[in-house]
Amino acid sequence: xxxxxxxxxxxxxxxxxxxxxxxxxxxxxxxxxxxxxxxxxxxxxxxxxxxxxxxxxxxxxxxxxxxxxxxxxxxxxxxxxxxxxxxxxxxxxxxxxxxxxxxxxxxxxxxxxxxxxxxxxxxxxxxxxxxxxxxxxxxxxxxxxxxxxxxxxxxxxxxxxxxxxxxxxxxxxxxxxxxxxxxxxxxxxxxxxxxxxxxxxxxxxxxxxxxxxxxxxxxxxxxxxxxxxxxxxxxxxxxxxxxxxxxxxxxxxxxxxxxxxxxxxxxxxxxxxxxxxxxxxxxxxxxx
Amino acid sequence: xxxxxxxxxxxxxxxxxxxxxxxxxxxxxxxxxxxxxxxxxxxxxxxxxxxxxxxxxxxxxxxxxxxxxxxxxxxxxxxxxxxxxxxxxxxxxxxxxxxxxxxxxxxxxxxxxxxxxxxxxxxxxxxxxxxxxxxxxxxxxxxxxxxxxxxxxxxxxxxxxxxxxxxxxxxxxxxxxxxxxxxxxxxxxxxxxxxxxxxxxxxxxxxxxxxxxxxxxxxxxxxxxxxxxxxxxxxxxxxxxxxxxxxxxxxxxxxxxxxxxxxxxxxxxxxxxxxxxxxxxxxxxxxxxxxxxxxx
Amino acid sequence: xxxxxxxxxxxxxxxxxxxxxxxxxxxxxxxxxxxxxxxxxxxxxxxxxxxxxxxxxxxxxxxxxxxxxxxxxxxxxxxxxxxxxxxxxxxxxxxxxxxxxxxxxxxxxxxxxxxxxxxxxxxxxxxxxxxxxxxxxxxxxxxxxxxxxxxxxxxxxxxxxxxxxxxxxxxxxxxxxxxxxxxxxxxxxxxxxxxxxxxxxxxxxxxxxxxxxxxxxxxxxxxxxxxxxxxxxxxxxxxxxxxxxxxxxxxxxxxxxxxxxxxxxxxxxxxxxxxxxxxxxxxxxxxxxxxxxxxxxx
Numbered sequence: 092x093x094x095x096x097x098x099x100x101x102x103x104x105x106x107x108x109x110x111x112x113x114x115x116x117x118x119x120x121x122x123x124x125x126x127x128x129x130x131x132x133x134x135x136x137x138x139x140x141x142x143x144x145x146x147x148x149x150x151x152x153x154x155x156x157x158x159x160x161x162x163x164x165x166x167x168x169x170x171x172x173x174x175x176x177x178x179x180x181x182x183x184x185x186x187x188x189x190x191x192x193x194x195x196x197x198x199x200x201x202x203x204x205x206x207x208x209x210x211x212x213x214x215x216x217x218x219x220x221x222x223x224x225x226x227x228x229x230x231x232x233x234x235x236x237x238x239x240x241x242x243x244x245x246x247x248x249x250x251x252x253x254x255x256x257x258x259x260x261x262x263x264x265x266x267x268x269x270x271x272x273x274x275x276x277x278x279x280x281x282x283x284x285x286x287x288x289x290x291x292x293x294x295x296x297x298x299x300x301x302x303x304x305x306x307x308x309x310x311x312x313x314x315x316x317x318x319x320x321x322x323x324x325x326x327x328x329x330x331x332x333x334x335x336x337x338x339x340x341x342x343x344x345x346x347x348x349x350x351x352x353x354x355x356x357x358x359x360x361x362x363x364x365x366x367x368x369x370x371x372x373x374x375x376x377x378x379x
Numbered sequence: 380x381x382x383x384x385x386x387x388x389x390x391x392x393x394x395x396x397x398x399x400x401x402x403x404x405x406x407x408x409x410x411x412x413x414x415x416x417x418x419x420x421x422x423x424x425x426x427x428x429x430x431x432x433x434x435x436x437x438x439x440x441x442x443x444x445x446x447x448x449x450x451x452x453x454x455x456x457x458x459x460x461x462x463x464x465x466x467x468x469x470x471x472x473x474x475x476x477x478x479x480x481x482x483x484x485x486x487x488x489x490x491x492x493x494x495x496x497x498x499x500x501x502x503x504x505x506x507x508x509x510x511x512x513x514x515x516x517x518x519x520x521x522x523x524x525x526x527x528x529x530x531x532x533x534x535x536x537x538x539x540x541x542x543x544x545x546x547x548x549x550x551x552x553x554x555x556x557x558x559x560x561x562x563x564x565x566x567x568x569x570x571x572x573x574x575x576x577x578x579x580x581x582x583x584x585x586x587x588x589x590x591x592x593x594x595x596x597x598x599x600x601x602x603x604x605x606x607x608x609x610x611x612x613x614x615x616x617x618x619x620x621x622x623x624x625x626x627x628x629x630x631x632x633x634x635x636x637x638x639x640x641x642x643x644x645x646x647x648x649x650x651x652x653x654x655x656x657x658x659x660x661x662x663x664x665x666x667x668x669x670x671x672x673x674x675x
Numbered sequence: 676x677x678x679x680x681x682x683x684x685x686x687x688x689x690x691x692x693x694x695x696x697x698x699x700x701x702x703x704x705x706x707x708x709x710x711x712x713x714x715x716x717x718x719x720x721x722x723x724x725x726x727x728x729x730x731x732x733x734x735x736x737x738x739x740x741x742x743x744x745x746x747x748x749x750x751x752x753x754x755x756x757x758x759x760x761x762x763x764x765x766x767x768x769x770x771x772x773x774x775x776x777x778x779x780x781x782x783x784x785x786x787x788x789x790x791x792x793x794x795x796x797x798x799x800x801x802x803x804x805x806x807x808x809x810x811x812x813x814x815x816x817x818x819x820x821x822x823x824x825x826x827x828x829x830x831x832x833x834x835x836x837x838x839x840x841x842x843x844x845x846x847x848x849x850x851x852x853x854x855x856x857x858x859x860x861x862x863x864x865x866x867x868x869x870x871x872x873x874x875x876x877x878x879x880x881x882x883x884x885x886x887x888x889x890x891x892x893x894x895x896x897x898x899x900x901x902x903x904x905x906x907x908x909x910x911x912x913x914x915x916x917x918x919x920x921x922x923x924x925x926x927x928x929x930x931x932x933x934x935x936x937x938x939x940x941x942x943x944x945x946x947x948x949x950x951x952x953x954x955x956x957x958x959x960x961x962x963x964x965x966x967x968x969x970x971x972x973x
Binding site (some may be wrong): 092101102104105106108111112113115116118119120121123124126127129130134143150176177180181183184185188189194197198200201202203204206207208209210211212213214215216218222223240243244247270271273292297300301302303304306331332333334337338345348352355356358359362363367378 | 386389390392393397398399400401403404406408411413414438461462463465466468469470471473474481482484485487488489491492493494495497498499500502503504528530533537547559562563566567584587590591592593594598618621624625628629633638641642645648652653654655657660
Binding site (some may be wrong): 429431432433434435436438443451502507510516518519598600602603604607615616618626627628629631633636 | 713744745747748750751755767770771774823828829837838843844859861863864865866868869870874878879881882884885
C-alpha cells in the first residue's frame with residue numbers, strides 16, 4: 092500500500108518533470124523561430140535590387156546599403172587571408188606535431204583564453220596595436236587583423252578536432268610507406284579532415300562577419316560616399332550599420348532597419364547552413 | 380636532400396603558427412597594460428574604485444560598472460541556467476530523433492545571431508513590451524539586458540551540457556533503470572549528478588559569454604552608472620563595463636586619463652574572462668580525469 | 676576529397692568575384708578625385724552627411740567621407756592629422772589646442788550652423804512648460820515624480836546623451852549648472868545615458884514617464900517639445916528658428932567645424948560653400964538654425 096503510493100507519487104513527479112523539461116525547451120526554441128520569422132516578414136518588403144546595389148541616399152534614409160554589404164565582404168576576406176593559413180597551421184601543429192609537454196599546455200591555455208576574451212577587448216587591443224602603434228589608422232586592414240585574431244581560436248580548435256578524427260591507422264600506413272610527417276599531413280590527414288576544417292573556417296568567419304564591437308574603433312565608418320579604395324581606408328559594414336541606423340539616424344524608416352537586419356541574417360545564417368551541409372555530406376561519405 | 384630541407388621550413392612555419400596563440404595573448408596583455416596601467420598613476424586608487432562614474436568631470440569610479448556587469452550577468456544566468464541545462468537534458472535524455480533534428484539547428488541559429496541583431500530586437504520589441512507588461516518606469520533596464528544575455532548564453536550552455544551528459548556512460552542509466560528507477564529519477568538521481576562538473580563548465584563558459592557581451596547590452600540597459608539602492612535593482616537601468624568601453628572609447632582623446640581608464644577597464648574584463656575560462660577548463664579537465672578513473 | 680576540393684574552388688571563386696565586382700565599379704569613377712575626411716559630433720553628423728551628398732552635385736570630383744563618434748573623436752583625429760575637418764558641437768578645449776600645436780597643427784574654427792537644445796517629453800505628458808531651474812532639479816535628481824511639477828503621479832525617467840557628446844556637456848553647463856561656472860553639480864547617477872540622439876527620441880516617444888533633451892534637428896512629431904524659460908517671470912518659449920535667432924530661446928549654441936590653418940584649397944572651398952545660402956537651406960531642412968541671420972547682423 093505504502094509502496095504503491097510511493098510509486099504513484101514518483102510516477103506523477105516524473106510526468107510533471109518530463110513535461111517541465113519539454114516546456115523549458117519549447118520556451119527556449121520558440122522565440123528563436125519567432126524572431127527569425129518576424130525579421131523575414133518585416134524585412135522582406137525592403138529588399139529590392141536597388142536596396143542591395145545602390146548607395147544610401149538622403150542621409151541613409153533611402154537608397155541602398157551596398158557599401159555596407161561590400162564592406163562586410165572586404166572584412167570577411169581580409170579576416171580569412173590572415174586567420175585561415177595561421178589557424179589551420181596552428182591546428183595542424185597541435186594535432187600532428189606537438190608532444191604533450193609544458194609548452195603545448197601553454198599553447199592550449201592561450202587558445203582557450205583567446206576564445207574567451209570579450210569582443211570589445213579585442214577592439215581595444217586592435218585600437219592600441221594596429222590603429223595607433225602600427226599606425227594603420229582606422230582601416231580595413233586594422234579591422235581585419237583584429238577580427239582575425241578573434242577568429243583564430245575557432246579555426247584552430249575545429250582544425251585540430253577534424254584532424255584528430257582521422258584514424259591513426261592512416262598515419263601509420265603513410266609513415267610505414269616512407270612518408271615524412273609533412274607528407275602524411277599534406278597527402279593523407281589534411282585531405283581527410285578537409286570538410287571539418289572548411290566547416291571550422293566558415294563558422295569562424297560567420298562570427299567575424301556578425302561582430303560590431305571589435306570594428307567600432309578599428310575600421311568601421313558611419314557613412315562613406317564611395318567604396319573603400321584600399322585596405323587603408325575605413326569601410327561601412329553591416330553590423331555597425333545596423334547599430335548606426337537603429338540608434339543614430341533620426342526618422343529612419345523601420346522597414347530599412349529590418350531589411351538591413353535581414354540581409355545580415357541571410358549572410359550569417361547562410362554561412363551556418365553551408366557549414367552544416369558540408370559537415371553532414373562529409374559525415375555521410377566518410378568511409379572510416 | 381632538397382625535399383628534407385623544404386620539409387624543415389614547413390615544420391618551422393607550422394610550429395611558429397602553433398605558438399602564435401601565445402604570442403597573441405601576450406600582445407593583448409601587453410597592449411592593454413601599456414595603455415591601461417598608466418591609469419593607476421594618473422587617477423588615485425581610491426577614486427578609481429570610487430562609486431561615481433562621470434568621466435567628463437574626472438569621476439572615474441568603476442564600481443558601478445563592475446556592479447552593472449555582475450548584475451546583468453547574474454540575471455542572465457537566472458535565465459540561462461534553467462533554460463540551457465533544461466534544454467540540454469531534454470535533448471540528450473528525452474527528445475525523439477525528429478525533435479532533435481529540428482531543435483539542434485534552432486540552437487545553432489541562436490548561437491549565430493549577431494549581438495547587434497539581438498540588441499536591435501531588444502530596442503524594437505523587448506524593451507517596450509517589458510515596460511508595458513511589468514509596469515516599469517522604463518524598459519531599458521538591467522533585466523532587459525539580462526534576458527537578451529540569457530539567450531546569448533543558452534547555446535553555449537546547451538552544447539557543452541549536452542556533451543557532458545552524452546559522456547555519462549550508458550551503463551549508469553541502465554543500472555538505475557534496472558533498479559526500478561523511472562526516467563525522471565534516472566535523470567535527476569544519476570545522469571545529471573554524474574555530469575555535474577561538465578554542467579558547471581557549461582555554466583562558467585556561459586558566464587564568460589555573458590560578461591563579455593557588448594552591443595546587445597549597450598543598446599538595451601539604459602547605461603546609467605548606478606550602484607544598487609533597492610531590492611529591485613534588476614528592474615532599473617544599469618551600465619556594464621563592456622558598454623562603457625564601447626560607447627566612450629570612440630569619443631575620448633587618445634592619451635587622456637579617461638582613455639587610460641577605459642583601457643584599465645579592459646584589463647579588468649580580460650582578467651575576469653581569464654579567471655572564468657581557466658576555471659572552466661580545469662573543471663573540464665578534472666571531470667575528464669574522473670570519468671577515466673571511473674571507467675577503468 | 677574531390678568534394679572538399681570543389682568547396683575550396685567555390686569559396687575561392689566567390690572570394691575573387693566579390694573582390695573584383697566593386698573594383699570594376701570603381702574604375703568608372705574619375706580617378707583623380709579629391710578626398711575630404713570629415714569626422715566628429717553626432718549632432719552634426721546628419722547635417723554633414725546631407726552637405727556631403729549635396730556637394731556631390733556641386734563638385735562631383737570631390738569626395739567627402741563623413742563619420743560620427745562625437746566631438747572629442749573628431750577633434751582628436753584632427754589634431755593627430757588623420758582628418759581634414761572635425762565637426763564639433765562644442766568649442767575646442769585649451770588642452771586640445773595645445774595637443775594640436777604640439778603636432779604642428781593650428782586649428783581654425785568655423786561656425787557652420789546653430790542648434791537649439793529642445794527639452795522633450797511624451798505627448799501624453801500634460802506638462803507643456805518648465806523653467807530651466809525645474810529642468811535642472813529634475814536632472815540633478817532633486818525631483819523624481821511628475822506630480823511635484825504639477826503633472827501626473829508618474830516616476831520621472833531622465834534621459835541624456837552619453838557624457839562625451841558636446842550636447843551633454845552643453846546641457847550640463849547651461850542647464851544642470853544653470854550657466855554658473857562655480858557650480859559643480861552633475862547629473863544624477865540614475866540618468867539613463869543613451870548612445871545616441873535617436874535613442875532618446877524613440878524612448879521618449881514610447882515612454883510617458885520620460886524626459887529628454889536633444890538637438891532641435893532630431894526632434895520628430897512623435898515627441899512633445901516643452902516651452903522653456905530662463906526665469907519664471909519671463910515668458911516660456913518654444914524652440915524655433917526665430918526664437919533662437921532673436922535670442923528668446925535660452926538654450927541654444929553654435930555648431931562648429933575645425934580645420935587646420937594650412938588646409939588644402941578644396942577644404943576651404945567646401946567650407947565656403949557650407950556657409951552659402953544654398954547650403955544653409957539644408958540646415959533649415961534638417962531642423963537646425965542657419966547662421967546667415969547672425970553673420971548678416973555682425
